[in-house]
Amino acid sequence: MHSVNFCLELQEDLRKIHVGLIFIAKIVVQEEIFVKERAKWEAENRRHYNKNEFFINRCRWDAKYKKRHFQCVYEDRRKAVKDVxxxxxxxxxxxxxxxxxxxxxxxxxxxxxxxxxxxxxxxxxxxxxxxxxxxxxxxxxxxxxxxxxxxxxxxxxxxxxxxxxxxxxxxxxxxxxxxxxxxxxxxxxxxxxxxxxxxxxxxxxxxxxxxxxxxxxxxxxxxxxxxxxxxxxxxxxxxxxxxxxxxxxxxxxxxxxxx
Amino acid sequence: MHSVNFCLELQEDLRKIHVGLIFIAKIVVQEEIFVKERAKWEAENRRHYNKNEFFINRCRWDAKYKKRHFQCVYEDRRKAVKDVxxxxxxxxxxxxxxxxxxxxxxxxxxxxxxxxxxxxxxxxxxxxxxxxxxxxxxxxxxxxxxxxxxxxxxxxxxxxxxxxxxxxxxxxxxxxxxxxxxxxxxxxxxxxxxxxxxxxxxxxxxxxxxxxxxxxxxxxxxxxxxxxxxxxxxxxxxxxxxxxxxxxxxxxxxxxxxx
The missing domain is CATH 3.30.1120.90 (Nucleosome assembly protein)
Structure with a gap:
C-alpha cells in the first residue's frame, strides 16, 4: 500500500502533466485555426492589393490575430511555468x-x-x-x-x-x-x-x-x-x-x- | 667519400645558415646600440620637456633612428628570405x-x-x-x-x-x-x-x-x-x-x- 505522501506527489505530478497538456493542446488548436483563418483572409484579400501592400496588410492582420488569440495563451503559460x-x-x-x-x-x-x-x-x-x-x-x-x-x-x-x-x-x-x-x-x-x-x-x-x-x-x-x-x-x-x-x-x- | 652533389648541398646549407646568422647578429648588435643610444638621448633630453613632450620627442627620435638603422636591415632580410x-x-x-x-x-x-x-x-x-x-x-x-x-x-x-x-x-x-x-x-x-x-x-x-x-x-x-x-x-x-x-x-x- 502506498503512503499518503506518495499519492499526493503523484497527484501533483499528474496535475502538472495535465496543465502542460492543456497548454500544448490550446496552442496546437490555436495554430490550426490560425492557419485556416489566415488562408481565408489571403483568399479574400489578395486581389485587393499589390504584392507589397498584400504583405503589409497580412502582417497587420497576423499581428492583430496573434495579439487576440495567442498572447493570452502565452501569458497564461508564462504564469504556469514560472515556478518550474x-x-x-x-x-x-x-x-x-x-x-x-x-x-x-x-x-x-x-x-x-x-x-x-x-x-x-x-x-x-x-x-x-x-x-x-x-x-x-x-x-x-x-x-x-x-x-x-x-x-x-x-x-x-x-x-x-x-x-x-x-x-x-x-x-x-x-x-x-x-x-x-x-x-x-x-x-x-x-x-x-x-x-x-x-x-x-x-x-x-x-x-x-x-x-x-x-x-x-x-x-x-x-x-x-x-x-x-x-x-x-x-x-x-x-x-x-x-x-x-x-x-x-x-x-x-x-x-x-x-x- | 661524399659525392660532389652532397658537398654542394652542404655548402648551400652552410651558406644559408651563415646568411641567417649574419642577419641575427646585425639585428642583435643594432638593438644593443639602440638601447644605449636611446638611454643617452633620454639622459640628455628629459630635463628639456614636460612628460608628454618628452614622450612625443622620444617617439620622433625612435622613428628617425629606426628608419636609419633598422629599416635597411629588415629590407635586406626581406630579400634574403623571399625564396625561403x-x-x-x-x-x-x-x-x-x-x-x-x-x-x-x-x-x-x-x-x-x-x-x-x-x-x-x-x-x-x-x-x-x-x-x-x-x-x-x-x-x-x-x-x-x-x-x-x-x-x-x-x-x-x-x-x-x-x-x-x-x-x-x-x-x-x-x-x-x-x-x-x-x-x-x-x-x-x-x-x-x-x-x-x-x-x-x-x-x-x-x-x-x-x-x-x-x-x-x-x-x-x-x-x-x-x-x-x-x-x-x-x-x-x-x-x-x-x-x-x-x-x-x-x-x-x-x-x-x-x-
Whole structure:
C-alpha cells in the first residue's frame, strides 16, 4: 500500500502533466485555426492589393490575430511555468542546434531566463526576440536582452543587421570571456579572450548576404544563412510556440532512440 | 667519400645558415646600440620637456633612428628570405601563443605571407601592423592586410580600438567561416558560422578596457589585455625583430625539451 505522501506527489505530478497538456493542446488548436483563418483572409484579400501592400496588410492582420488569440495563451503559460525550475533553458537545450551554443558555464545564468517573446519590427520585415530574466540573476544587470534582425539593401548585396543588447555583466561574471595567464617576453600577463557562450548570440553583427525577403512566403530566401539567424528563427518559430513540448522532449535523445 | 652533389648541398646549407646568422647578429648588435643610444638621448633630453613632450620627442627620435638603422636591415632580410618557403608562417608558428590561433586550414594561405612590418600611428600613441601577401595568393585579393591599435578615452573607461582590413576573399575561399548543412523544421539549409582562423585577427573590434598608456615605459599598462592585442605586441616586439631566430626555433619544442 502506498503512503499518503506518495499519492499526493503523484497527484501533483499528474496535475502538472495535465496543465502542460492543456497548454500544448490550446496552442496546437490555436495554430490550426490560425492557419485556416489566415488562408481565408489571403483568399479574400489578395486581389485587393499589390504584392507589397498584400504583405503589409497580412502582417497587420497576423499581428492583430496573434495579439487576440495567442498572447493570452502565452501569458497564461508564462504564469504556469514560472515556478518550474530551468523551464526555458531545458526547452532550448532540447533543440540540437541551440544545444551546441550553450556552454556548461551558461547553464546557471540561463536558469534565470523566465520568458522569451518575439515580435515584428516596425517596418514589419524584420523581427525581434526578447529574453526576460529574473532580477535576482547574479550574472548581469539587464532584465531584458533583445536581438533584432533587419535587412538593409546595400546595393550589390544585402546586409542582415543583427543588433543585440549590450550585456551589463556584474564584475567577474562575464560568461562570454575567459581570462588566462600568459607569459609574453619575460612578463606574466592576464589575457582576456572570447569563449564559447550562448550569450555571444547577443553580439551585434552585420552579415553581408545574398538573402532577400520573399514577401509571399514571409521568410528570407537564400542559399546560406548565418548561424545566429538560424537560431533566432528556431526560437521564433519552434521554441516560443512549443516551449512545453520542447521542455518534455530531447531532440538529441529522440534521435539516439531512433538510431 | 661524399659525392660532389652532397658537398654542394652542404655548402648551400652552410651558406644559408651563415646568411641567417649574419642577419641575427646585425639585428642583435643594432638593438644593443639602440638601447644605449636611446638611454643617452633620454639622459640628455628629459630635463628639456614636460612628460608628454618628452614622450612625443622620444617617439620622433625612435622613428628617425629606426628608419636609419633598422629599416635597411629588415629590407635586406626581406630579400634574403623571399625564396625561403613558409618563412613567416614558420616564424609565427614557433611562438606558442600565436600557434594556437593558426588553424590547419590557414597554413596554405599563410605561405603567401612575405613580410610583416610595424609602425606607429600618426598620434604616436598607437601602432599598426602590415602583413604583405604575394599577389599569387589564391585566397584573397588584398596584398596588404593591416591591423591598427589606438586608445580612445571614453570617460569612465578607455576603448582600445582594434581596426583591421576587411579581407576580400575569393569565392569559396573564406577561411574564417565554415558552412554546414542543418535541418531546421522540415527544411535542410546551409548555415554559415565563424570558425577558428588566424585571419580572425583582422576583425575590427572595440575593447572596453582599463588600460592606459604609460608614456614613460611607452607601453599600455593595465591588469588584463585582450588576446588579439597581446598577439599584436608579440608580433611587433618579438616576431618582427627576431623573425630569423623564430624561424629556427620552436617555443613549444624547446619547452618540451626543457621538461
Amino acid at each position: 525550475p530551468c523551464f526555458w533553458v531545458t526547452a532550448m537545450y532540447a533543440n540540437k542546434i541551440i544545444r551546441k551554443e550553450i556552454a556548461k558555464h551558461d547553464e546557471d545564468a540561463l536558469e534565470f531566463l523566465k520568458d522569451i517573446k518575439s515580435c515584428r519590427t516596425d517596418d514589419l520585415k524584420g523581427f525581434q526576440l526578447e529574453f526576460m530574466f529574473d532580477s535576482s540573476n547574479p550574472y548581469f544587470k539587464n532584465e531584458v536582452l533583445t536581438k533584432k534582425y533587419e535587412l538593409k539593401d546595400g546595393g550589390e548585396c544585402t546586409f542582415l543587421m543583427a543588433v543585440g543588447t549590450e550585456i551589463k555583466w556584474y564584475p567577474g561574471k562575464t560568461l562570454t570571456e575567459s581570462i588566462e595567464k600568459m607569459t609574453i617576453g619575460s612578463e606574466v600577463v592576464q589575457v582576456v579572450q572570447t569563449c564559447q557562450s550562448f550569450f555571444n548570440f547577443f553580439a551585434t553583427k552585420t552579415h553581408r548576404t545574398s538573402l532577400c525577403l520573399d514577401e509571399d512566403a514571409d521568410k528570407l530566401e537564400g542559399n546560406i544563412i548565418p548561424l545566429d539567424y538560424a537560431i533566432a528563427v528556431i526560437l521564433r518559430d519552434d521554441i516560443i510556440p512549443h516551449a512545453i513540448s520542447w521542455f518534455n522532449y530531447d531532440e538529441e535523445g529522440a534521435m539516439d532512440e531512433e538510431d | 618557403p613558409c618563412f613567416w608562417v614558420t616564424a609565427m608558428y614557433a611562438n606558442k601563443i600565436i600557434r594556437k590561433e593558426i588553424a590547419k586550414h590557414d597554413e596554405d594561405a599563410l605561405e603567401f605571407l612575405k613580410d610583416i612590418k610595424s609602425c606607429r600611428t600618426d598620434d604616436l600613441k598607437g601602432f599598426q601592423l602590415e602583413f604583405m601577401f604575394d599577389s599569387s595568393n589564391p585566397y584573397f585579393k588584398n596584398e596588404v592586410l593591416t591591423k591598427k591599435y589606438e586608445l580612445k578615452d571614453g570617460g569612465e573607461c578607455t576603448f582600445l580600438m582594434a581596426v583591421g582590413t576587411e579581407i576580400k576573399w575569393y569565392p569559396g575561399k573564406t577561411l574564417t567561416e565554415s558552412i554546414e548543412k542543418m535541418t531546421i523544421g522540415s527544411e535542410v539549409v546551409q548555415v554559415v558560422q565563424t570558425c577558428q582562423s588566424f585571419f580572425n585577427f583582422f576583425a575590427t573590434k572595440t575593447h572596453r578596457t582599463s588600460l592606459c598608456l604609460d608614456e614613460d615605459a611607452d607601453k599600455l599598462e593595465g591588469n588584463i589585455i585582450p588576446l588579439d592585442y597581446a598577439i599584436a605586441v608579440i608580433l611587433r616586439d618579438d616576431i618582427i625583430p627576431h623573425a630569423i631566430s623564430w624561424f629556427n626555433y620552436d617555443e613549444e619544442g624547446a619547452m618540451d625539451e626543457e621538461d
